[in-house]
Amino acid sequence: MKVAEWRGKPVWILRRTPEMLASLKKNDALVADPDSDKSFQLDVPKYAKNEFRAYEKHKDLLVVVGICSHLGCSPSARFQEGAQPNLPDDWHGGFLCPCHGSTFDLSGRVFKNKPAPSNLDVPPYMYLSDNKIVIGKDEEKGEA
Ligand code: FES
Known part of the structure; x- marks a missing residue:
């Protein structure tokens, strides 16, 4: 996972x-x-309206704003599966x-x-090549 910054906010880029x-x-x-189906601070891009919340061709890559939709704290990565403090016994990894x-x-x-009332925001982003993305614009809406 990498953390980038967009409009002063952390953006997580996670290869799954x-x-x-x-x-x-x-x-x-x-x-x-x-x-x-519901948006938080940003409209959900069309390509994120699926369980992967990602482009079909690149569904391994998650791009989300790392700010909780409750009161704005930053969630922590908890990728280890299974029972652990503060998480359910059938935890499959997440935040x-x-x-x-x-x-x-x-x-x-x-x-x-x-x-938290809603999912983490997916910012607009698009692929410049298979290995390069740009955050802040996409083909749907152009520059955000
Ligand atoms: S700010 Fe995340 S649960 Fe309240």
Whole structure:
């Protein structure tokens, strides 16, 4: 995972393994908004309205704003699977907000019954080549 900065906000860029991607399906019934129908501060780009919250061709790469949709703390990466403090026993990896305990899966989707009302924002971004992205613009809306 790398952290970039866009408009003064941290943007997480996470390359997910095939195992991580497979685990997302198991969370569909446990997260509040599995297909990202609701937006937070940014409109959800069309390419992020799926369980991977990513371009179909590059679904391994997650790009999200690392700011909790509750009161703006920065969640921590908790990639280790299984039981551990403050996380459910069937944890498949994701993020934990240290402020009030909201949890997000490896697509930044918030789990049900948590203080955070919505998924982490996906900023506009696009691929310049297979290995290079630019954050802040996309083909859908142009420059944000
Ligand atoms: S700010 Fe993240 S749970 Fe409250």
